[in-house]
Amino acid sequence: MTEKKELILETALRLFADEGFDTTSTSKIAREAGVSEGLIFRHFLNKEGLMDAVLDLCEVRMNPHIEAIAEEIDPRKRIQKIIDLTYTLYQEEREFWQLQFTIKWQSSYKQDHKKNAPYYQKLMKIGVDSFRELKYYEPEKELALLSLLMEGFGTMMIKTSDPTSIESSLEFIKSKY
Amino acid sequence: MTEKKELILETALRLFADEGFDTTSTSKIAREAGVSEGLIFRHFLNKEGLMDAVLDLCEVRMNPHIEAIAEEIDPRKRIQKIIDLTYTLYQEEREFWQLQFTIKWQSSYKQDHKKNAPYYQKLMKIGVDSFRELKYYEPEKELALLSLLMEGFGTMMIKTSDPTSIESSLEFIKSKY
DNA sequence: GTCTATACGGGGATAGAC
DNA sequence: GTCTATCCCCGTATAGAC
Numbered sequence: 001m002t003e004k005k006e007l008i009l010e011t012a013l014r015l016f017a018d019e020g021f022d023t024t025s026t027s028k029i030a031r032e033a034g035v036s037e038g039l040i041f042r043h044f045l046n047k048e049g050l051m052d053a054v055l056d057l058c059e060v061r062m063n064p065h066i067e068a069i070a071e072e073i074d075p076r077k078r079i080q081k082i083i084d085l086t087y088t089l090y091q092e093e094r095e096f097w098q099l100q101f102t103i104k105w106q107s108s109y110k111q112d113h114k115k116n117a118p119y120y121q122k123l124m125k126i127g128v129d130s131f132r133e134l135k136y137y138e139p140e141k142e143l144a145l146l147s148l149l150m151e152g153f154g155t156m157m158i159k160t161s162d163p164t165s166i167e168s169s170l171e172f173i174k175s176k177y
Numbered sequence: 178m179t180e181k182k183e184l185i186l187e188t189a190l191r192l193f194a195d196e197g198f199d200t201t202s203t204s205k206i207a208r209e210a211g212v213s214e215g216l217i218f219r220h221f222l223n224k225e226g227l228m229d230a231v232l233d234l235c236e237v238r239m240n241p242h243i244e245a246i247a248e249e250i251d252p253r254k255r256i257q258k259i260i261d262l263t264y265t266l267y268q269e270e271r272e273f274w275q276l277q278f279t280i281k282w283q284s285s286y287k288q289d290h291k292k293n294a295p296y297y298q299k300l301m302k303i304g305v306d307s308f309r310e311l312k313y314y315e316p317e318k319e320l321a322l323l324s325l326l327m328e329g330f331g332t333m334m335i336k337t338s339d340p341t342s343i344e345s346s347l348e349f350i351k352s353k354y
Numbered sequence: 355g356t357c358t359a360t361a362c363g364g365g366g367a368t369a370g371a372c
Numbered sequence: 373g374t375c376t377a378t379c380c381c382c383g384t385a386t387a388g389a390c
Contacts, residue, residue: 002373022200023284025365036375041367043373104336105282107196111336141349148346151332152325159281159288169325172318179355202383213357218385220355 005043007033013054017095021051021106051109055117058096062119065089070126075133079146079177082127086150087170090157098158149173182220184210190231194272198228198283228286232294235273239296242266247303252310256323256354259304263327264347267334275335326350 011033015024026047030037044050065085072078089097100114114120127146131139153173157166188210192201203224207214221227242262249255266274277291291297304323308316330350334343 004374019284020199020282022197026367027365037366038368038376039374047366102282104332105197105279107200138349141345144342144346145326145349145353148329148333148350149322149326151329152327153329155281155328155332156325165321168318169321172315172322173325176322181356203385204383214384215358215386216356224384 004033004035004039008035008040008043008050009053009057012050013057013095013099016051016054017099017102020102021047021109026050048109054099055113058099059117059119061093061096062089062117065093066119066122066126069123075130076177078126078130079134080174082123082130082146083150083170083174083177085123086154087157087166090154097154101154101158146177181210181212181216185212185217185220185227186230186234189227190234190272190276193228193231194275194279197279198224198286203227225286231276232290235276236294236296238270238273239266239294242270243296243299243303246300252307253354255303255307256311257351259300259307259323260327260347260351260354262300263331264334264343267331274331278331278335323354 008029012024012029015029015032026040027037029050030040040047040050044053065088069078069081069085072081086097100117103109103113104111124143124147127143128139131142136142153169156169160166185206189201189206192206192209203217204214206227207217217224217227221230242265246255246258246262249258263274277294280286280290281288301320301324304320305316308319313319330346333346337343
């Protein structure tokens with residue numbers, strides 16, 4: 001991986017996450033990365049290929065967070081950690097995380113990415129198992145509900161800039177489990 | 178309002194909702210509406226003006242649904258109706274409703290539309306009041322939580338095509354209130 | 355009110371020099 | 373590996389005829 005190639009990936013990640021895939025032009029990426037536009041196509045074939053490469057990076061960076069949750073033995077704490085995850089990722093890996101949300105609404109890029117991502121499937125499995133250990137009546141439905149909640153919470157974090165209300169919502173959600 | 182003008186609005190609504198504002202070209206709208214592209218600009222000045230007009234329509238169509246909820250006297254049933262609303266709107270006014278979600282992720286159109294829409298603010302007020310009547314400890318936070326849930330649920334409805342899991346989620350959410 | 359024709363810029367992508 | 377120059381299409385928007 002050359003320095004310029006990394007620079008392109010980094011810039012593409014930032015712009016795709018903040019401004020969307022459809023609305024970010026390859027020329028803008030090149031300009032902001034300080035490279036020629038042709039180089040993008042040399043390295044990644046086309047704009048889709050660039051996004052694919054960004055998402056591969058994404059998967060690598062998400063994995064350690066999932067592992068950390070998997071190691072927690074107390075199922076109650078595991079659920080709390082899953083809830084915290086959305087918040088933590090937003091703080092520590094904002095661009096990667098935000099991209100997962102943005103991508104859903106970009107019609108020209110393949111859908112179902114997040115749902116099919118290995119890190120996401122691992123997380124879902126951990127969640128159901130935790131609810132089951134805690135003897136919830138319908139662990140699958142509980143996880144589905146929690147997923148909806150975290151989807152909404154993630155959207156809120158990205159779209160509102162008020163840290164107080166974000167943290168207050170987070171605590172309130174956690175108090176319910 | 179001439180027939181062609183209405184045709185443009187209708188087509189724009191459908192395409193903006195399904196494919197996004199950024200990714201829908203005025204030429205496509207014109208083609209699918211069976212009018213000349215110039216006519217769009219004649220009637221709506223520019224693409225943003227067209228979206229503004231679509232959103233005005235939106236507001237008009239949303240209002241009756243909100244009124245119907247406001248008339249319910251039992252606060253518990255009122256909450257249930259608020260939860261049902263997302264589902265009902267998706268069935269009956271799919272394009273209008275979907276547009277509210279899509280628009281959030283279209284970087285070139287003004288943000289905060291939904292939050293500022295009169296129909297939405299009315300709905301929020303009804304929600305807080307209902308929780309207060311029901312003696313919930315923190316009505317504002319409860320509504321915020323429910324909003325997150327409905328945001329997630331709305332996203333799910335739009336992005337998954339499995340009616341069974343949608344209805345199951347809806348019932349499960351309602352069972353929690 | 356409506357259409358046709360057209361302007362102009364920016365989009366993704368390629369060729370070829372270094 | 374990297375850059376410059378260039379291609380062609382499609383985007384929004386305008387002018388002017390009917």
